[in-house]
Amino acid sequence: xxxxxxxxxxxxxxxxxxxxxxxxxxxxxxxxxxxxxxxxxxxxxxxxxxxxxxxxxxxxxxxxxxxxxxxxxxxxxxxxxxxxxxxxxxxxxxxxxxxxxxxxxxxxxxxxxxxxxxxxxxxxxxxxxxxxxxxxxxxxxxxxxxxxx
Numbered sequence: 001x002x003x004x005x006x007x008x009x010x011x012x013x014x015x016x017x018x019x020x021x022x023x024x025x026x027x028x029x030x031x032x033x034x035x036x037x038x039x040x041x042x043x044x045x046x047x048x049x050x051x052x053x054x055x056x057x058x059x060x061x062x063x064x065x066x067x068x069x070x071x072x073x074x075x076x077x078x079x080x081x082x083x084x085x086x087x088x089x090x091x092x093x094x095x096x097x098x099x100x101x102x103x104x105x106x107x108x109x110x111x112x113x114x115x116x117x118x119x120x121x122x123x124x125x126x127x128x129x130x131x132x133x134x135x136x137x138x139x140x141x142x143x144x145x146x147x148x149x
Contacts, residue, residue, distance in 0.1 A: 001103075001115045003135035004125050014109055016129065018089065019078035021104055021112065022071070024128055025121060030071040032091040032101060036062040039088050039105055048086035048108075055080030063087060085109045 008015040022029045036059055038047035049063035050056075055077040062069065062077075069077075074089065084106040091102040103115040113135060114125055126132050 001100075001117050002122055004114045004122060005133045005135045006112045006114070006125065006129045007110070007131040007133065008129045009131070014111070016112060017078070018081065018084045018087070018104065018106065019075065021114075022075045022078055024124055025102070026075075028093075029091065029102075030075055031094055032071045033068060033094060033097055034071060034074045035066055035068050035090040036074070037066045037088045037090065038063050039086050039107065049088075050085040051081050051083065051087060052085070053080060053082035056082060056084065059084070059087065083109065 006016060036049075038049040040047050049060050051059045059077055059081060071091070078084075086108060087106045089104040090100055091104075092099055093101050101116065101118060102121060103113075105113040105115070107113055114121065116122065
């Protein structure tokens with residue numbers, strides 16, 4: 001799978017969120033089946049999911065059980081979420097539940113990571129956002145105790 005990272009900022013804040021990505025990738029994102037889970041880092045005790053707002057609280061609960069939901073249900077929760085800080089969202093096509101189509105990963109409010117082999121998704125991401133960088137591999141480690149500036 002190819003990995004893209006989106007770093008677009010708006011007034012020093014990440015300029016996109018889960019709801020924006022779901023809208024950009026509609027209608028396929030709305031037709032997909034999704035698993036909501038924590039971001040798993042290299043150390044097993046370091047799994048994170050954090051989101052704010054009413055929808056964010058519901059997403060956090062779902063992530064603890066790796067819950068499955070429809071694309072339209074995920075979009076409704078995302079619309080009711082102020083910000084996804086950490087989270088992983090794995091999509092499969094409605095007819096291919098065992099094959100991953102797309103992974104969206106929010107990483108510490110710093111960037112969104114997209115993993116997919118779908119060339120249409122890669123083109124849409126690259127054309128919709130200004131600061132898109134190729135990732136060598138999906139995020140597995142992150143300095144959780146980074147010094148604050």
